[in-house]
Amino acid sequence: MYTFQSRVRYSELDPERKLSIASIVDYFQDCSTFHSEQLGVGLDYLEERDMLWVMSYWQIVIDRYPKLCDNITIGTFPYEFKGFMGYRNFFIKDEAGEDIIRANSIWSLINLKTGRPVRPPEEMLTAYQLETKLPMDYEPRKIVLPEGGRKEASLVVGKQHLDSNYHVNNGQYINMAQDFLPEDFAIGQMRAEYRKSALLHDCIVPEVFEQENLVSVSLCDEAGQPYAVVEFRKKKQ
Numbered sequence: 001m002y003t004f005q006s007r008v009r010y011s012e013l014d015p016e017r018k019l020s021i022a023s024i025v026d027y028f029q030d031c032s033t034f035h036s037e038q039l040g041v042g043l044d045y046l047e048e049r050d051m052l053w054v055m056s057y058w059q060i061v062i063d064r065y066p067k068l069c070d071n072i073t074i075g076t077f078p079y080e081f082k083g084f085m086g087y088r089n090f091f092i093k094d095e096a097g098e099d100i101i102r103a104n105s106i107w108s109l110i111n112l113k114t115g116r117p118v119r120p121p122e123e124m125l126t127a128y129q130l131e132t133k134l135p136m137d138y139e140p141r142k143i144v145l146p147e148g149g150r151k152e153a154s155l156v157v158g159k160q161h162l163d164s165n166y167h168v169n170n171g172q173y174i175n176m177a178q179d180f181l182p183e184d185f186a187i188g189q190m191r192a193e194y195r196k197s198a199l200l201h202d203c204i205v206p207e208v209f210e211q212e213n214l215v216s217v218s219l220c221d222e223a224g225q226p227y228a229v230v231e232f233r234k235k236k237q
Helices: 021-039 043-048 122-127 170-178
Strands: 002-007 051-062 071-082 085-093 099-111 187-194 203-211 214-220 226-234
Touching: 002 021, 021 043, 021 051, 021 071, 021 085, 021 099, 021 170, 043 051, 051 085, 051 170, 170 187, 170 203, 170 214, 170 226
Parallel strands: none
Antiparallel strands: 002 071, 051 099, 051 187, 071 085, 085 099, 187 226, 203 214, 214 226
16 A cells, blocks of 8 residues: 655645545545555556556545545555556545545556557566455446537647657646536546547537536547546535
């Protein structure tokens, strides 16, 4: 397990002055990166071996949002490797040590030369210590969309959307999708299914599906094939 402490900053807040979903995702991505770097299997290790961990799926459950100046602990650990896939939990604890946000994630290890998935080498498996997965309601990886979506104005991928792999960063898809939530929609759970990577200058066409307490956004290419599907469930009052 890897953890680090932080204090909620003004720059991390949403309009209600609580930690934004984008900042939650950033904290989790940073935490897993810190973890891998500490174990010696981080970005340089992967680059030297022409490998890359690609995010396939997020499920983030928010029991309570941290607010400005709250002291929090962010943590992560892997709980399973299966073939070329890795499964990793995340959490955010409040100052009392209570889990207030929990997450599940699924990753695929890709060989950059072939573009095909590969099994993690034994030294990587040895570096990561598996732990018991967090207690939470684990939902399926596949996000099923209802009928009757509405298409919104397309957007073009800019440099600000890219990460160090020159793909649209995982969190950027969530930012794009969040723009289509109603004003009074407090997120209780977010799921994101990643289908393929969008690159610089690609056109993304959002299609929005609204149900009771649920908004799904399919972020598609111009042919209607999704780059990512993001689902937001409204927080219970």
